[in-house]
Amino acid sequence: MFNLQKITDKIAAGKVPVGSHVGFDSPFLTEALAGCGFDFIWIDAEHSAIDKKDIQNHLLACRAAGVAGIVRVPWNDHVFIKSVLDMGADGIIVPMVRSLEEARTAAAATHYPPNGVRGMGTRRAVNYSMWDKAEYTANEDKHIWTIVQIEHVDVVKDLEAIAALPGISGFVIGPNDYAMSMNTQEHRYTAASPEAKSEFDRIGEILRKTGKPFGVSGAYSEQFVKDWLGRGANWLCMNFDFNYIVNGGKAVLKGTHETLDALGQAY
Structure with a gap:
């Protein structure tokens, strides 16, 4: 039946659910990734060309595989959110929330009257x-998870108030966009900048005190996992579908070239 509880039960037990992102239109990628053992699939409708029918197909694959399907919608739009929830999404990630009022709008979109x-x-x-x-x-x-994405410096001042809102399930940090939001005319930041890392430490401290679960979205590395677990992250979403294709393709080509070199064969 409903699959969100598989994630929330893990978090309640002190375990760390791990998911992966999909942005291509094929539900077969979702089926394959779910079969690898991920706890959930993040279906990305913000930074991709997938449409509502594609989202529905990904959700079909998630349900068939017995994993939670979490959709990052393009924007904080209750009309879009409504249709995605009616497709059977187990959660909604609302990008670029920058204020308490925007978080209140997101919570309303995922709840029936009188709560939304x-x-x-x-x-x-x-x-x-x-x-x-x-x-x-x-x-x-x-x-249903109603997740606020933290990816702009403006929202930090409101985090405690947002966490206290009825209907907000938790948060997810987008390190790259957050670092970019720190940019000035004089300085450009990346997620690896010491100043950005200091901000992430501060966000982790604030969120831990709220008691609401939070996660992070990014590219896998051992250090990335260590850093965010150290900040108190409860769940992780690692890599995109294209990462596996590109990395796998590069690995095969590299290995083949090494073998051809050993045989003295030009390529």
Whole structure:
């Protein structure tokens, strides 16, 4: 049935759920990645060309594989969020939230009245009414993650207030965009800059005190995992579908060239 609880149960048990991103339109990539053992798939509708039908196909693959399907929507738009939730998404990640008011808008989009503005059209979300619709609508926060993405310096001042909002499940940090938001005419920052790392330490400290789970999205490295677990991250989302294709292709080509070199064969 609903798959979000597989993530939240892990977090409650002190374990670290690990997911991966997809941005291509093929649900077969989601099926394959889920089969690798990831706990969830982050379906990225912000920085990709996928449309609503593609999102639905990815969610079909997630449900078939028994993993949670979390959709990062293009923007804080309740109309788009409504349709994605009705497709059966296990959670929504709202990008570039910069204020308490924007977070309040996101929470409203994922909740039914009187707690929000989501329209009633559950359909696939409750397996076409074969699951308990009344239970689903009465326990939105149990079945749907409403995640605020921290990727701009403006939001830090409001983090504690956002965490206290009813309907906000947690947070995810986008290190690259956050570092870019620190840029000035005089200085350009990257996620590896000491100043950015200091900001991430501060964010981790604030979020740990709120008690709300938070995660991070990025490219895998041993140091990346160590850094963010040290800051208190509860979950990780590592690498995109294209990373596996490109890295795998490079590895095969490199190995083949090394073998050809050893044989004295030009290429």
